[in-house]
């Protein structure tokens with residue numbers, strides 16, 4: 001399960017991730033992180049059984065956590081199954097199935113490449 | 129040699145007993161039955177393609193206003209259409225961007241809006257004459273309000289199209305989609321086995337006047353498309369059809385990020401199996417069609433080919449470029465191309481689509497030559513400043529500061545013992561270093577990933593490099609990467625301004 005962490009300016013300098021790992025003993029991958037002096041946006045992948053615990057641990061530290069159940073959505077009316085989104089996705093969210101493009105949207109880490117790359121403007125990221 | 133006549137086939141279509149297959153099914157039939165038997169068994173092979181066709185547009189006739197206007201310039205939903213044709217004829221091109229929404233909305237989107245039944249805003253300006261006293265007007269129109277809305281696409285249905293990759297070190301946004309840095313992906317276009325012109329590359333059937341599927345309705349081939357170049361395997365078609373009869377399913381507006389609008393057009397051509405030669409050409413397979421992969425990282429007209437593959441390789445999702453596996457995905461929709469071929473198969477089988485005798489075959493030879501440029505753009509070498517001061521990376525920072533102060537640029541290229549470019553420091557880097565007090569030598573603070581210009585590249589390219597990296601000066605290097613000059617945004621803007 002992927003969690004999107006929105007880290008507010010006041011706490012961005014604290015060792016949030018390290019302390020949550022120590023507290024919950026959950027193993028997780030950092031899939032994407034954009035952090036600057038002001039704030040941060042981090043996507044982590046956690047195993048489903050530890051997910052709620054990790055979420056609460058971050059929330060106690062003042063992080064706004066969003067579960068990315070369906071990180072990227074597609075407007076089925078607009079999609080022409082061209083495939084322009086297939087090779088540019090770093091996590092292989094899209095693939096062809098008998099020349100129809102199907103999405104495994106749970107794989108998405110919300111990098112945004114496909115949103116700009118879709119010529120039909122059919123893709124949108126949710127819960128940003 | 130087994131043969132059939134076109135009228136024989138059309139009679140069978142009218143009687144509803146024609147045997148029709150798609151170009152995807154044909155190779156297997158010919159493999160199994162042989163060509164002579166295939167001619168006996170199959171009457172028509174249907175093809176299809178659905179992809180971005182930038183060279184598309186619509187002639188629109190607005191009817192006369194009262195008082196009449198002779199339109200010189202016109203805008204449809206703020207997208208300019210060409211108005212220099214008589215009084216109320218316009219040509220709207222698919223790639224024209226809008227004046228209020230930029231490239232997110234353009235001519236293609238106006239076409240899609242019209243076909244989808246939406247109303248559009250029309251603004252026009254005209255020159256006042258005795259017979260056309262009105263100078264400007266505004267109105268709102270739907271597709272049915274135009275006298276004619278005739279699609280005329282100067283270059284469609286490319287027989288095949290070069291695939292694209294990029295060796296650049298940043299992501300490029302092109303009409304071939306998003307190209308990831310350092311050959312991170314390949315994009316390709318065209319429907320391969322289903323491509324109309326790949327199924328009739330020597331124009332045994334397709335010619336002037338051939339009836340086709342265009343945008344969901346029936347249209348016609350006008351003649352060869354612009355840049356038609358059959359001798360090199362890149363034939364194209366110029367086509368026409370009535371926009372009022374077309375469907376938004378087969379005409380879809382698109383925007384390529386960082387490039388602009390384009391129109392996805394659905395085209396299909398049924399090809400009668402008149403003889404064994406046509407049976408062979410309609411049995412073409414993906415693996416028979418070579419596709420060069422071009423490096424778009426080189427921003428010149430003559431971009432290098434990094435590999436030549438086939439549609440079969442591309443459709444596998446991964447191609448081999450010099451021993452590296454690179455993911456490949458299409459930009460045109462094979463799913464829709466298939467739908468068009470199936471749709472045509474249905475129409476022909478039901479007797480709704482008759483085949484045509486061409487008035488004239490398409491030319492076997494064409495031209496897709498480069499532009500004759502009478503005003504050559506100067507090279508970087510002609511514009512650059514040759515008085516460039518360079519530094520070695522082991523000198524101290526205050527020495528570098530003196531070099532910058534005494535020189536004419538606030539950029540100081542750093543070079544190796546052989547004079548080869550290894551980095552750059554700016555006046556800003558030095559001020560930061562002095563302020564922090566930590567760094568001692570140039571090597572501590574220099575930028576090692578340095579942008580530069582080649583002495584023999586046109587100045588437009590250097591200008592683009594400055595622009596995309598938001599920098600104000602570039603060291604100029606020769607073929608051996610030795611620093612021989614500097615070029616700045618001031619040089620370039622003076623130069624480009626003089627030419628305007």
Ligand code: SF4
Pocket residue numbers: 074078079080081082083084085086101117118119120121122123
């Ligand atoms: S790029 Fe857009 S239109 Fe093409 S397959 Fe992906 S979502 Fe569909």
Ligand code: SF4
Pocket residue numbers: 071072088089090091092093107108109110111112113114115125
């Ligand atoms: S935003 Fe798009 S390209 Fe990026 S990871 Fe998600 S699906 Fe893939």
